[in-house]
Structure formats: C-alpha cells, structure tokens
Amino acid sequence: RKEVEQDPGPFNVPEGATVAFNCTYSNSASQSFFWYRQDCRKEPKLLMSVYSSGNEDGRFTAQLNRASQYISLLIRDSKLSDSATYLCVVNEDLNFGNEKLTFGTGTRLTIIP
Amino acid sequence: DVKVTQSSRYLVKRTGEKVFLECVQDMDHENMFWYRQDPGLGLRLIYFSYDVKMKEKGDIPEGYSVSREKKERFSLILESASTNQTSMYLCASSPTGTWKVANYGYTFGSGTRLTVV
Numbered sequence: 001r002k003e004v005e006q007d008p009g010p011f012n013v014p015e016g017a018t019v020a021f022n023c024t025y026s027n028s029a030s031q032s033f034f035w036y037r038q039d040c041r042k043e044p045k046l047l048m049s050v051y052s053s054g055n056e057d058g059r060f061t062a063q064l065n066r067a068s069q070y071i072s073l074l075i076r077d078s079k080l081s082d083s084a085t086y087l088c089v090v091n092e093d094l095n096f097g098n099e100k101l102t103f104g105t106g107t108r109l110t111i112i113p
Numbered sequence: 114d115v116k117v118t119q120s121s122r123y124l125v126k127r128t129g130e131k132v133f134l135e136c137v138q139d140m141d142h143e144n145m146f147w148y149r150q151d152p153g154l155g156l157r158l159i160y161f162s163y164d165v166k167m168k169e170k171g172d173i174p175e176g177y178s179v180s181r182e183k184k185e186r187f188s189l190i191l192e193s194a195s196t197n198q199t200s201m202y203l204c205a206s207s208p209t210g211t212w213k214v215a216n217y218g219y220t221f222g223s224g225t226r227l228t229v230v
Contacts, residue, residue: 034218036218042223043203043222043223043224044203046219087155087156100158100171101146102158103148103155103156105153106155
C-alpha cells in the first residue's frame, strides 16, 4: 500500500464550480499534513497546511480526519488559474525537529471556461 | 527573493557517465533533499541531509550518492548513469522544526530534466 494515495484524476470542472479532493495516508503516527500545488513544468509550492480543526484560506478549505486517515481539499468558485496538479503531503517527524515529507502522486485539475 | 537554484534545467548524458547535479540554497536552511519525479509515481525521495557532511538515504537511494560539504550546497551524484535514471530531479530545502515546515513548507528548485541515452 502506498504511504499517501490520491485519485490521479483528471478532474475537468467548469469555472465557478466547487471541487473536492481526498487523500489517504497509511502511517497513523504522521503528525502534519499539507497540500502543495504544482503547475505544469514547474516545481511544487506549498498551498496550505492542514490542521486538525480544519482550516480555510479564501476559496480553499482543508480538513483532516485522523480516525479515518484522510485529508481533503475543497475549492469553491473555481477559477481558470486553479488548473494545476494538487499534491497531498504527509510529514514524518524523524527526530530533533527534523522532518521528512512524503508526497502523493497528485490529482490533476483542469478548470474549463 | 530567496530561492533554491539547480545548476541545469536540461541535461543529456550517456549511459555509464558520472553525473553531478548541483543545488544551492540561499535561505540558510539546515535541511536539503533530492527527489525524482516520474509520471504516475510522484515525487520519490532519494537522499536528504540535515546538516553539513550528514546524509540519510531516502526511499530510492540505489544508484545515487550525495555530498554536502557546505550548508548551502547539496549535490546529487549518479555514479554510472543508466537509462532508468531518466527523470525530473528536484532539489528542496527547509528550515528545521515542525512549525517552520508547516508555515513555510519546502522550497523547491525549478528542477533538472535528465535524459540518459
């Protein structure tokens, strides 16, 4: 079983719609979770962290369900500029505050005008 | 603008050659990482380093080695390049500490697309 699993998509969504992605992780000891965004032929960039209580940043909402070991990302009122690959990322806290991130394979989103 | 710089954007090498991929960061980050990214497989960790002269194997270290002689520089070495090492290589750096990683994440370089022929 992969450590971090995502539906690869593609998700083709009309502009203005709401879209949600889920991600599951296998290591129950994982401590922190993130969504990264990767544009075509670009490097990944941090979109948002995912907190236990859930968090919102504008049109983006991230939630964590530790009991079921899944993470979600909701995008409301989608824009053309949201087209990208969204990477689910799980942090393994090794020691002395050092971190190791494990990336999912990504979910590809295309917003259609 | 703080950044991670990878020495080459595109590289073509022959099978059996020794290949050096260089990565430099100007953020004074303690941690540096090398990933490769392949379609359908995502980013896979090759090696990482938490300090100068320290290195740790990631998930797929076979066929690779690394060097970190200075804090800002982390080199990935393909001892004898093979065609299955054709890939996009991404270097990243991060500060130490859960709070910092949560708020600033990893900073990635723009990648080196390596083709081994």
